[in-house]
Amino acid sequence: MKQVEIKNCIFGNGDPKICVPLFGGSREEILETAGVMRKEIDRLEAIYKDKKVDVIEFRADFFDDVADRIKLGELMDSLREIFSDRLLLFTYRSEDEGGELRHDRAESMIEDIWEWVITGKMADIIDIELKSGNYRVARAAVKAHEAGMFVIMSNHNFEKTPHDEEILEMFREMEILGADILKIASTPTSRFDVERMLELTKDISSGKIGSDYINHPIVIISMGASGARTRIECRKTGCAMTFSSIGNGSAPGQIGLEEMMTKL
Template sequence: MKKSFEIKGKEFGKGNYWICIPLVSKDIPTIVEDLNKIIELNPDLIEWRVDFFEELQDLDKIIGVLNSIKALTINIPVIFTCRDITEGGQSNLNNDAKYRIFQEALNTGAIDFLDIEMMSGVDYIARVRNLIAQYDKKMILSYHNFHKTPSKRFIVEKLMEGERLGGDITKVALMPNKSNDVLKLLSATEKAWENIKIPMITMSMGELGKVSRIWGSAFGSEVTFASMDQISAPGQINFRLLKELIEIISKGGGKS
């Protein structure tokens, strides 16, 4: 039986397909402007990619932004991500520095999910998981490869690793080098869905992978990422277009 939970009226683990818009602005004035634009679009989720923030070392400014996000996202779940440079992000902070940011972020009450890379290590993940549990929030354990798509077996095992390490959601994002790589990702998602009890997020990136962002729910993925203006990963589709395509193609036809 699948594990399910509800965050701000959005059910996860029930076969829904939610659209998330990442906030990737670099400075406070642009963050405020872009956040208001995103709110007007009313996405299912918002992700603040704090690693793009040019004042990442200033905790007070991070807290200020989070308080602004909190005031505007009463009904929208928020993912907080400090993506490491080794997995396509902008941050080269060490784990202790990121942990301090996570503590402050959770203290604001502005976030609902923390996204942590699986490569962070078992001990660190357990430490962050315990921190998140104190605030009754959720952890996304993720793996990104911006260079290639590994084997189907590797993808399935990586998704299962996210569950084994205590994630509430397990996530994999991969770069295809040929069309068969996209099929491999989707097939691995479907295979993992048969064995994993927690919700999954999977996507194939770049131009080749766009179909996985539209039709991922048919294979077991529960969240897709769309762009407003700037993209946080290659192949992201404009929010309005993606929403329309999903409504036309899937009509809520995800796995359940």
């Protein structure tokens, strides 16, 4: 499986990367939270010297002014300063896939928002949801690569865990559409679903299945408390990245950063 290197951070090399989400409504709230996160990350990294937070995910769907290009750019510049030594991931999660409900219907402008982020090089990585439509997804991925940005292509299912074949087909589509990192997050309805996702991650990352069409690092997560193992057993399974939290999490079952550092 191909490794992906972004500013000396290598995904898919057997060392799972830790991503911490950042969210808030106003600029002031977001920057205040970012300052608290920065201090906590520095504190924990001083204790757990072999662990590092590699990626900060800005969840733009929570931001009140996400539909304002200038305000969005100014905020991203500020986050760049605070997290200058980390990768910055820009995510606008749609309502259908668990994003924050927006009254201004900003997600109807998602192509414009992606364009602003890409042309302004506001982040190192951009999250693009697979179900946004093949043409829109492929076009955004091409533009991101032309700008020197990388693409996480994602799918989130809050109702069930898809069958293995369906997940493999989504990964195939992501590869075709230009993903650099492939991500699936789903909701388990039984312990069997969690076990199945652990095994599927192992099988794909080891090349046992899908090796003829899955070439990039994968992220497979079972959400909720019952799926916590998929977040902390990444070294065993080959999952390229895990998501942890400082304070409130952005998805069901996210584990606090300190606990993650002790278990990962």
